[in-house]
Amino acid sequence: MTSGTHQTDNAREWALASPWLWIALSFVLIALAVILRLLDRVWQVEWALLFPGFLAGATGVWIGLSRRGPDSSLEGLLPARRALLLLGLAMLFGGVFLALTACTILSIAGNSRIPWKPGSLVVVWIIAAPASAAAFRIAWRNLSGGQVRRAEETAALLASAGLLCVLACWAIEWDTIQLLIGSLAFVAFVASPLMLVTQPVRRAIVSIIVLIHFGGIITAVLATPPMPWISGQLWTRIYRPYLEFMYLVNAYHYYSPEPGPASYLWFRLIYLDENGDKHGEWYKVPEFDERERPKTSTSLEYNRLLALTENISHANPVSTSFDVVPDGKGKTKMVLSSAFEQRLKYSPSFEPAIGKQGPPAGSLLIPFHPLVAQPQQYMVPGQPVKELISSYAKHATRRRHSEHPEWQIHSAKIYKVKHIITQEGPFMKGYDPREPYFYLPYYFGQYDPDGKLLDPNSPFLYWLVPILEDGHKRNYDYARRHADDPRWVRDPVTKEWIEWPDPN
């Protein structure tokens, strides 16, 4: 019964040794699940039948494939039944060949009723159609006479497994699991004719599958910028479904072009107390304890949280200073970009031009970072990253206040913080990599618990809100200041964050 067994168990001695018993059991269980699905039962009941049904089917296939020797467990089957079995196989293989060929031709011809794209269908045709045609020919030729051969039984077992998967799709409501089970059916239908064809044909087809598989891996490797045109075409038109399905999409460009700094997410969670007053609390991802060790259950969780923050590091390149706009005379002109103009207005060094207004009195003013180049102080994320941030906000705002769990959450201000790597020189001189000014917080917006951006017109949105140090080694954390944290200045002696009056 196991893969190492040498003695082929005889179904006449031991009924459980018959793969067909397991297949039949699987059929009964899955058919019951289909009926329950039609009766609209809860998924738990359906799966209580489906899961054992799948296990039984898999056991049947396993027993069938691990049998030794040329003998089939269907020895002694009446010639008429054997002919029926082979006829069924021939019909199935012929049907697969015809269906695949028709779908491929129609898809190439642009028929919109075919749900699959021509590129992927051509590959599927190459993998499955020739073997199906060859197996159809063999099954048709062997219709008469003799015993059921081992290869025929294995082909029939795999075909049955494929049909069971197709049947199971009727019992499953979950669309993505239907996709998985449908794909398993496809694998069974591809493998089944391979059992009937001659060894050279089988090896040729398997070799083609290997080449297609590694073609996909190489396409994934080459499909990241700078990429050749052809790999972009291959990835999107042919390989995408396969590589995504199998999660083989990685390009393996580790630490390329160079190792970069890690990122954090700082959430300033704002709660409303019973009186409607706002109170803020920091939630940092990943978080460290007082001994600078990650506050996570496992080191794996810590790595996953770093991956979570790394995923929002990708930003669109944008011009911070100037926009090119039509001048109304059929030409273009350069003007100060609105994002930069707004940001400039809310910096302490801003002096309004004659006739123009400065920021309203009492507004928060934040200086630019003196050591970071201006284009690097503005980081507008792409749309996928904006989606992620909104989702992260929804998750973070479910967090209760640490001391007052009864307080209602109002919103979260989000900062993406880049921790720059201390360069060799400063490090050797004794600089501590944890010094606050090594952290570069970018403001990513204030979100409500539904993930909606509340301040799309904030002058600081997507801008660096720096952490600076003065001549007395005092640190001014403008991210804290921006987040309405009164303790936004770090005392140089005690290294504690203390309350500090607004310098403006």
Add this chain to the structure above:
Amino acid sequence: MKKSEANPTAAKLDERMLRAWNGFWYTPADPTVLGLIRLCCGLITLYTVMAYSFNLEDFFGEHAWWSLEDARKQLNEKPYTVHALRGYDLAPAPVGPYQTEHVREFEARFPGQPVPWPYPSNVQDLRFAQDFEEQYGVDFRVFHLPFPETEEQRAYVYRYMNKRKQPPPPPYPRDADEEKRIDDYIRHYEIDPRLVYHQGKTIWSLWFHITDPLWMRVVHTLIVMSTFLFTIGCGTRITAVLTWIGNLSYIHRAEMVLFGVDTMMTILLLYLMIGPSGAAVSVDRHIARWWSENRARIIGRWRSFWRLPAIDIANGVAPPELPEPSISANFAMRLLQVHVCIIYLAAGLSKLLGPAWWNGTAVWNVIANYEFAPMQWTMYNEFLRLLGRNQLVFSTLLTGACYFTLFFEIGYPFLIWRPATRWLILGMAIVLHALIGLFMGLKTFSLMMLVMNMAFLKPEEARWLIRKGAGFGNWLWPPADKAPETTTAITAARGT
């Protein structure tokens, strides 16, 4: 004349290549290495899956970091675009005298410029195109939108242009609902759905559907159990598939928390599922041995329980001392070997894009990265500063480490196959991944890469490793798997 007679060298080359290909992929091989890889990969996978227990809802629940609602939206709508296969648009031939005259006139007025199409069929069409261009400075047929036939379509072209600052692609929306759907899509993905080649991802996961915390725990426990059974090699053919499905369910649901270990784990689980990874170092072999000794007794009891007539039943033949060589074992190993080579080559070549790998500072960015390197240990920082006191030593070390990495990764696919350099490369792999584990905190990833490198071990080397680790679980695999054996003819045939 036969091909071989015309060109005997070519025929011989074909034959040689075919034989080499067959020998590479379809020679039976000892599954011991595969069994060892399964055990090691299974242990890491088990740890990885069990580690999810602490964050099951945070990563995979309805209100996870990547919420179910957003994940499903991406699943169904994520846009994929691709350039036209031709790379440029071929204008159709004009139909009828009006279009022919229009094309001729356009070419005469604007020589060398492509004629915008679809071509107008009458004066009204032509006037619409001219008015539009006059107003916006751009032709409304940028994406080859047909001429509007109704007043509503005409208004739509202007409405779209005013909103998006570019003309719409074809076809016209059928009704206001469709126009709204298009607008929503553009707002969400910043691209018109009519310009998208494909919408939606081809992924699957149990966690797209199971969100009730209790049932999440139940299913998670089942996945942990299946991973455990796979690790010890129990019912491996089935548990390998279940482990792969379970593992990919986590991966597809929460792509943003993945890193290298998940990528490598998926690859290993795929090939371990294809090959007979339970044929050695497994409980399956134990069961096979036990079954061969107890077959007659068990079947006898079975028959008496069901009141079947008694028959003469023999015990089974015991499995051979060493696991039987099989083509599928070799096939899976070869798949893994080729994949590992591609991984290292891609990793090495892509590093050549970065100046830091050329000037030798890349390794500094790794060992001084606070989040990954052990920089919370004062001793580690002091050690770095101590090394830095001698610039010659320090720079040599850093630059040497960069070039060591480049040499190893780029050289791997060429040198690992040669018997003379195989152990050099494997030794370098151990050093590199040990350092990655130590200095970058990526312990599971490093271990997984070392497990992948095991694909290049010989069966007797695998048995040596098993023998060394055997004290921990004698019951887990039969003595034959860890017995010192001479190299078999099959092993020699693998040529690695």
